[in-house]
Amino acid sequence: xxxxxxxxxxxxxxxxxxxxxxxxxxxxxxxxxxxxxxxxxxxxxxxxxxxxxxxxxxxxxxxxxxxxxxxxxxxxxxxxxxxxxxxxxxxxxxxxxxxxxxxxx
Numbered sequence: 001x002x003x004x005x006x007x008x009x010x011x012x013x014x015x016x017x018x019x020x021x022x023x024x025x026x027x028x029x030x031x032x033x034x035x036x037x038x039x040x041x042x043x044x045x046x047x048x049x050x051x052x053x054x055x056x057x058x059x060x061x062x063x064x065x066x067x068x069x070x071x072x073x074x075x076x077x078x079x080x081x082x083x084x085x086x087x088x089x090x091x092x093x094x095x096x097x098x099x100x101x102x103x104x105x
Contacts, residue, residue, distance in 0.1 A: 010045060024054075026061070044078045051083075059096075066100075 005023035046061035077095030
């Protein structure tokens with residue numbers, strides 16, 4: 001199951017907490033908490049209101065919440081992040097918006 005992942009599809013709304021050992025892709029709406037031991041990808045039309053803890057996080061869409069204990073965070077040009085970030089590495093591309101504090105660890 002090397003390529004296993006969970007997808008919250010476009011048009012879908014999930015409220016609650018998700019814990020996963022594999023990748024999670026959000027294309028729709030997520031409200032709650034997301035704890036992933038792998039990779040998280042927030043697609044460009046996605047809306048997330050959640051704290052996210054994951055090894056690697058790529059944001060193309062909108063996130064309201066804190067990013068916790070990440071190894072790497074990438075904010076792509078369409079990304080909108082309102083929340084604090086705790087990470088070892090961060091990449092913010094031109095056009096991305098981040099409103100919050102960043103703590104490098």
